Amino acid sequence: MIRLESLKKNNHFKLALKEKKTHTDFFSIFAAKNFIPKKNKNVLNISFVMKKKIGNAVKRNRIRRKLKAIVHRLLKIKGAINSNYTYIVFGKSKAYEKDQKFLFSTMQKSFEKF
16 A cells, blocks of 8 residues: 655645656646655655635645545555656645546646656
């Protein structure tokens, strides 16, 4: 089982935001080759970020949980997410209304671009 690990340092976020990116109406994904040395091979560096502009904490956390659950489902599919990259996922307010099946297919297509 691959474990998700969040980015901690500001300069890690800045490095990841400079490289590859893809945008949809529901989220934006930024990706960079791993620049953080891994202690364990079963770790995926991924952070989920929501702006305060989206809404209150309940709405932001629900979007974050929904996107994180989709990433967990994608990790079960071999080759869907490349673990040699560090990812940042920015959630958008439209993801709140959409169901997980639709978001799953759009996120799968987005991760294929990397």
